[in-house]
Amino acid sequence: xxxxxxxxxxxxxxxxxxxxxxxxxxxxxxxxxxxxxxxxxxxxxxxxxxxxxxxxxxxxxxxxxxxxxxxxxxxxxxxxxxxxxxxxxxxxxxxxxxxxxxxxxxxxxxxxxxxxxxxxxxxxxxxxxxxxxxxxxxxxxxxxxxxxxxxxxxxxxxxxxxxxxxxxxxxxxxxxxxxxxxxxxxxxxxxxxxxxxxxxxxxxxxxxxxxxxxxxxxxxxxxxxxxxxxxxxxxxxxxxxxxxx
Numbered sequence: 001x002x003x004x005x006x007x008x009x010x011x012x013x014x015x016x017x018x019x020x021x022x023x024x025x026x027x028x029x030x031x032x033x034x035x036x037x038x039x040x041x042x043x044x045x046x047x048x049x050x051x052x053x054x055x056x057x058x059x060x061x062x063x064x065x066x067x068x069x070x071x072x073x074x075x076x077x078x079x080x081x082x083x084x085x086x087x088x089x090x091x092x093x094x095x096x097x098x099x100x101x102x103x104x105x106x107x108x109x110x111x112x113x114x115x116x117x118x119x120x121x122x123x124x125x126x127x128x129x130x131x132x133x134x135x136x137x138x139x140x141x142x143x144x145x146x147x148x149x150x151x152x153x154x155x156x157x158x159x160x161x162x163x164x165x166x167x168x169x170x171x172x173x174x175x176x177x178x179x180x181x182x183x184x185x186x187x188x189x190x191x192x193x194x195x196x197x198x199x200x201x202x203x204x205x206x207x208x209x210x211x212x213x214x215x216x217x218x219x220x221x222x223x224x225x226x227x228x229x230x231x232x233x234x235x236x237x238x239x240x241x242x243x244x245x
Contacts, residue, residue, distance in 0.1 A: 007065060014070030015046075021071060021079065025103060028177045037095065038086045049084035049092040069094065077101050077139055098176040104140030106180040107150045108232040110168065111136065111158060113189040116243025118215055120224075121157050121199070122206035133208070133218065134226035135233075137180075150183035157204060159196040160187045169235040171228065182232045184241050212242045 022029045022041075031038050040046060046069050053067030073080040079099040086092055100106065111119040120133045136157035141149050151162035163186040171180040193207040210218070215233065218224040236242050 010065065011068050011070070014068050014072060017071035017074070018069065018081065021081065021099065025099070025177065028099070036088045040084045040086050040092070045086070045092060046084040049094055052092060053082075053094045067094070072096075074101060098173075098178070100140050100176070100178050102140045102142050103177075104142070104144065104179075105146040105149060106140050106178055107138055107146055107153055108171065108180055108182050108228050109136040109150050109153050109157075109185050110182060110232055110236045110241070111154055111162075111185045111187055111189070112241075112243070113187065113209055117189075117209040117211055119158055119187075119189060119193070120208045120210060120215070120229075121204050122208070124203035124205070126203070131205075132226045132229075133224045134229040137228055140179075146181040147183060150181070150185055154185050154187060156196075157199050157202070158187070158189070158193055158207060159199060160189055160193065163187050166241075168232075168239050168241065171231050171235075180228070182235045184236065184239075 029039055029041075040049065050067050050069045053069075054064040055067070057066040058064050069082055069084050071079055071081055078101055080096065081099055082094050082096050084092065085095050109119075113119070119136070121136055122131055123134055124131050136153045138149060138153040138156075141152065144152065146167065147165045150165050154160060154162045164184075166184045168182040168184050171182060172178075173180070189209060191209070193209070195204055195207060215224065219230065219233075224230070233242075
């Protein structure tokens with residue numbers, strides 16, 4: 001197969017995957033009334049937008065295929081998608097966004113012991129190459145509802161079975177379809193929880209139980225900066241489930 005034929009085949013595959021995703025999750029391709037950024041589905045307009053994007057890539061010394069429309073990459077966690085769009089001025093362009101590989105509910109777990117102390121895990125995040133103190137969290141899992149997923153993450157990352165599990169609120173990704181539920185999980189937590197082999201394999205090397213005041217002190221000191229944890233804590237505070245001794 002020639003380079004040109006291979007490129008055309010790859011381009012067609014990306015578009016076909018895009019159309020399958022559009023059929024599976026139509027709500028993520030809707031153009032509500034008054035939208036300032038319209039997704040375009042006409043093939044000629046998509047080709048024009050892709051051509052403009054390819055030209056911009058070439059000008060930057062990058063492969064023209066980086067301008068392709070469609071599903072550019074996918075694995076067991078996410079899909080990287082590039083849409084053809086029309087801006088308010090009428091100009092055509094492209095927008096990149098991510099989709100969860102599994103349509104469902106990711107979770108952040110606000111876990112508390114009987115005395116109200118909050119569980120934090122020390123997690124090494126490959127993306128930023130740094131350690132973070134954060135709440136347990138996880139991607140959507142096939143066949144699991146949010147509450148079930150929260151209990152699963154509690155067991156996997158903290159090594160303790162969940163007691164009660166209550167929904168607190170939503171976190172929405174601005175550049176993705178990731179729907180993340182915040183759950184308050186109570187559990188019989190030991191004074192010094194031990195890191196399980198399963199948690200260590202994920203990059204977790206420590207678990208702490210802290211009071212709300214200690215957690216807020218960590219935030220002020222810049223020791224806790226994870227955006228999911230900060231957002232989930234704000235929801236927990238607003239929901240009145242934070243114990244403040």
